[in-house]
Amino acid sequence: MVQLNGAVDHATSPFFFPRADSLAVVLDPTAVSAEPPEAVGPVFDQQHANEPLLPFDRHVHESVYGKDPTGTPEADPPPQPESFHNAYLFPSLTRNERLRLTVLWYYTRLVTRNDQLMAKLQDMITLVQKFMGWEFAIVGILDEAVYTRLATANLPLGKLPRRESTCSHTINQTPGSVFSVTNMAEDWRFQSSPHVKIGGLRSYAGTQLRLQTSVGEEVALGSLCIASNTVQKPLTPEQKVSLVSFAAMFTNELVTAMRQNRLGVKQEMTEMLMELQSQEFARRDDFEAAVTGSLRTIYPSATLSIYHTTDNVVRLTEALTLPFSALHAGLWEDTALIDEAIKSENHCQLGSTKVVRAMAGKCGRFHIFVVVASSEVRHVFDDYDLWFVDRCAELIGDYLQQQRYQDALRAKEAFLRCITHQLRTPIHGVLTSSELLAEELASRNGSLKSHNGGRGDTAMCYVSTIQRSGTELMSTVNGILKLNSWARHKAENIKPKSYDLRHLEAHVMSDLFAIYPDYHQKDVSICFEIQLGDQESVVTIDPILLKAMLQPLVINAIQACAHGTVKVTIKAEKSSLQLEVIDNGSGIPLEDQTRIFEPFEKGSVHARGAGLGLTLAHQDARSLGGSLSLVKSREGVGSHFRILLPGISFSAGPAIPPTENVTKSLPKRFHVLSGSGKCPTLLSHLVRHLLSRGFTKSVEPQGSLIIMEKPTDNEPSMEVLKSLQEPHMIICVTLEDVPPSGVLSNVKHLLPHHQTFAVSGPFYSTRLDQVLSQADRQWSVSSTDPPRKMASTDTTSTIQSTHPENIPLHDLSISPPATKSAPALKALLVDDNSVNLRVLRMYCEKRGIPFLLATDGDAAIEQFKAAAVTEPVDLVLMDLEMPRCDGLGATAGIRAYEKANSLKPCTVFMVTGQDSPGDRLNSFEVGANEYFVKPVSLKQLDKEIARYFPKA
Structure with missing residues (x-):
């Protein structure tokens, strides 16, 4: 009842939260709820109680029921056969008794425990x-030995012997018919039956609760009957039809209840499987025990086994084995045993000590089976059961496959760990030795030129080639290792932190030219445009992955551009970070565009690298929840790549103070002379850079720094330059390669009083700062000379000094160290490789750092202890993998000794060929301060040592 004006008493009003799979049953308030009895009784015919019923016999059946019982008048039973000698007519088994019982056991299992169903049936x-309108009504089911009343009207519930139950005769009649006896006391078949003679039953009419199986055969689960202790009139045809219709309704309720029950069981099965999948098990035995436990919950009385076989034979018991192919879709039933039991033991509830049914699931590709075997005759397995067993078997197969995969990964990682060390160690020796050699050559370059006719430059060129080749080889090795370890360590690889995107250009380009120093020779403009507001410059991201994504795109663009432009744009798109790399290079053929992100794919077999850059960048983008895509590309036009990283939060970064001027003598304003328009992007990029460095743009050329494209003799810009009487500094931008002489010969001859400076690629901020600094030095020198001397200044040397070819090799790698008069630190060098140890020794000798040597961890600890008494070690360069005691053990031993003796902690740099996250973590846990992966640039060592020892 809905109360419109009154308050609802929430204390007594029940809260209704519906469930879609629940049944809403409206019960008859007059219905009596009674517990069904467990015992069979009363048993009136004790004489035959322990005798089984006879199998179905068509001749006998027709002699006692008639050939067409539906047309036989109830008052006129068939004549009594001469062979009939029993006190009353005993029922027989049905034509299809095993099929009938199997269907019955399945659809009525635990039916009396379903309270909702029992109430509805009542x-x-x-x-x-x-x-x-008859006195009694009964609905019940008939198993091998007992008729169970499920619901009754005016009769108690009960379990009756099948032999004595009149309904046992009903299930043997023609399906859809009504078996009726108007006056049982006058019917020779039933007049002496216990229910008539003792119970007083007089009239009976019943029909089957029937089902049609998947093969089209009908079976009877039980019956719906009406009865009376007084003689009733025969049922009319309409009443018979009604009774059959009522029976169909009861059957439908039983089937519906079973299906709902099975759906609940399947839900329980599904939850168990999900629980198994969500857990991690270190040992196979533990996982199999968990699977067996889940099976035991569903099949508490079954025999469960998980076993290996080599011949696809399923072992149901120790004595019973079958080929897996002999099972019917994984199911097996001992029909002969069940038939024999039904035939000989139908007077009691069937049971067996032998396995009568079994299910088996194969564990994937493995010859391992999960077997559920049952000796419970009444327990019938269905497709849900088989699905559950199959899924359990699949989980075991998946687990074993995963274990094999993990074993293979561990084997692969062990191999990669070994090969990494074996590759990185010699490459480290080559690169660091070449760096030391470059330093030595640089320091003697002047004398080599004077005495050997420039052979010093030739030697430097050879060393540069060694460095480039070694660096490219190391890059390929690193790419292969990263590709192979990515899937296993991708979660560990992501280390987000606050990062200022305004530093991205410097970080990307410095790393890029450290890996590929010969890209300094490329006549390419690399323009970074950071289109971010003041409140958007800082993001939380893994900066290493961000650089790793962007660098391959920039490298590819540089390789594609002989004399072109690479534009890198960084901008915020709503809550996403978008990075775009656009070049005007060679472009990608249409047929190659679908495979560019595949490993080891290159546009040309002659292209540099292993073809892993885009693959790794694509994986890095996906690991950050984003994407890397090729927006468009046309041959001869260029390519456009886009990185999109959604879910990025932007914030304001610290205010960056104005960049310190890299010039002191050049004018602080500049003027742009229009030219051929061949490189407007380069020119505009230079303009933006000058503005960012504090220069101002002037509309007048007089007194300004002149920037222009490379002029020709007849260009109007040449007339402007001729009109300028005072000397000016002219910076010419060109896409062409700039040789040591001749590019600006026309300017030199036509405008001898001006200072000219040619700039070719690559164009990026650090490079342009270097150009301005060199131009400033040239202008400073020229401006201090008398005017007559200025006019004869040779611009050829100026062009040479600006060209990338003439940047000394040591400027690209490491600066020669300053001589130290009193070193402020002492080093301990630890490495089991003699080449690496010799390189470290030469490095320290070059820097004037006194050192101790050790070839394993135990020796390192002893050296450290011995030195602690007189001259303590300040810096340890420690290898990771060594015999006897590795770098982790040695570092831990050193830290323990320091703590025990209250010593100031030394600085430990782990220098190793291993690059796994686990090695890094373990190194820091035992006390390492830094972790360097070979090959380590000596310039990087200089930088880190200076950071830890600023006074050294």
């Missing part, structure tokens, strides 16, 4: 009794 049987 309501329905009461309605039947009232509609039919």
Whole structure:
């Protein structure tokens, strides 16, 4: 009842939260809820109680029921056969008794425990009794030995012997018919039956609760009947039809209840499987035990086994084995045993000590089976059961496959760990030795030129080639290792932190030219445009992955551009970070565009690298929840790549103070002379850079720094330059390669009083700062000379000094160290490789750092202890993998000794060929301060040592 004006008493009003799979049953308030009895009784015919019923016999059946029982008048039973000698007619088994019982056991399993169903059946049987008008109404099921009353009207519930139950005769009749006896006391078949003679039953009419199986055969689960202790009139045809219809309704309720029950069981199975999948098990035995536990929950009385085989033979018991192919879709039933049991033991509930049914699931590709075997005759397996067993077997197969995969990964990682060390160690020796050699050559370059006719430059060129080749080889090795370890360590690889995107250009380009120093020779403009507001410059991201994504795109663009432009744009798109790399290079053929992100794919077999850059960048983008895509590309036009990283939060970065001027003598304003328009992007990039460095743009050329494209003799810009009487500094931008002489010969001859400076690629901020600094030095020198001397200044040397070819090799790698008069630190060098140890020794000798040597961890600890007494070690360069005691053990031993003796902690640099996250973490846990992966640039060592020892 809905109360419109009154308050609802929430204390007594029940809260209704519906469930879609629940049944809403309206019960008859007059219905009596009674617990069904467990015992069979009463048993009136004790004489035959322990005798089984006979199998179905068509001749006998027709002699006692008639050939067409539906047309036989109830008052006129067939004549009594001469062979009939029993006190009353005993029922027989049905034509298809095993099939009937199997269907019955399946659809009525635990039916009496379903309270909702029992209540609904009780309501329905009461309605039947009232509609039919007879004294009693009963609905029940008939198993091998017992007729169970599920619901009754005016009779108690009960379990009756099948032999004595009149309904046992009903299930043997023609499906859809009504078996009725108007006056049982006058019928020779039933007049002496216990229910008539003792119970007083007089009239009976019943029909089957029937089902049609998947093969089209009908079976009877039980019966719906009406009865009376007084003689009733025969049922009319309409009443018979009604009774059959009521029976169909009862059957439908039983089937529906079973299906709902099975759906609940399947839900339980699904939850168990999900629980198994969500857990991690270190040992196979533990996982198999968990699977067995789940199976045991569903099949508490079954025999469970998981076993290996080599011949696809399923072992159901120790004595019973079958080929897996002999099972019917994984199911097996001992039909012969069940048939024999039904035939000989149908007077009691069937049971067996032998396995009668079994299910088997194969564990994937492995010859391992999960077997559920049952000796419970009444327990029938269905497709849900088989699905559950198959899924359990699949989980075991998946687990074993995963274990094999993990074993293979561990084997692969062990191999990669070994090969990494074996590759990086010699490459480290080559690169660091070449760096030391470059320093030595640089320091003697002047004398080599004077005495050897420039052979010093030739030697430097050879060393540069060694460095480039070694660096490229190391890059390929690193790419292969990263590709192979990515899937296993991708979660560990992501280390987000606050990062200022305004530093991205410097970080990307410095790393790029450290890996590929010969890209300094490329006549390419690399323009970084950071289109971010003041409140958007800082993001939380893994900066290493961000650089790793962007660098391959920039490298590819540089390789594609002989004399072109690479534009890198960084901008915020709503809550996403977008990075775009656009070049006007060679472009990608249409047929190659679908495979560019595949490993080891290159546009040309002659292209540099292993073809892993885009693959790794694509993986890096996906690991950050974003994407890397090729927006468009046309041959001869260029390519456009886009990185999109959603879910990025932007914030304001610290205010960056104005960049310190890299010039002191050049004018602080500049003027742009229009030219051929061949490189407007380069020119505009230079303009933006000058503005960012504090220069101002002037509309007048007089007194300004002149920037222009490379002029020709007849260009109007040449007339402007001729009109300028005072000397000016002219910076010419060109896409062409700039040789040591001749590019600006026309300017030199036509405008001898001006200072000219040619700039070719690559154009990026650090490079342009270097150009301005060199131009400033040239202008400073020229401006201090008398005017007559200025006019004869040779611009050829100026062009040479600006060209990338003439940047000394040591400027690209490491600056020669300053001589130290009193070193402020002492080093301990630890490495089991003699080449690496010799390189470290030469490095320290070059820097004037006193050192101790050790070839394993134990020796390192002893050296450290011995030195602690007189001259403590300040810096340890420690290898990771060594015999006897590795770098982790040595570092831990050193830290323990320091703590025990209250010593100031030394600085430990782990220098190793291993680059796994686990090695890094373990190194820091034992006390390492830094972790360097070979090959380590000596310039990087200089930088880190200076950071830890600023006074050294």
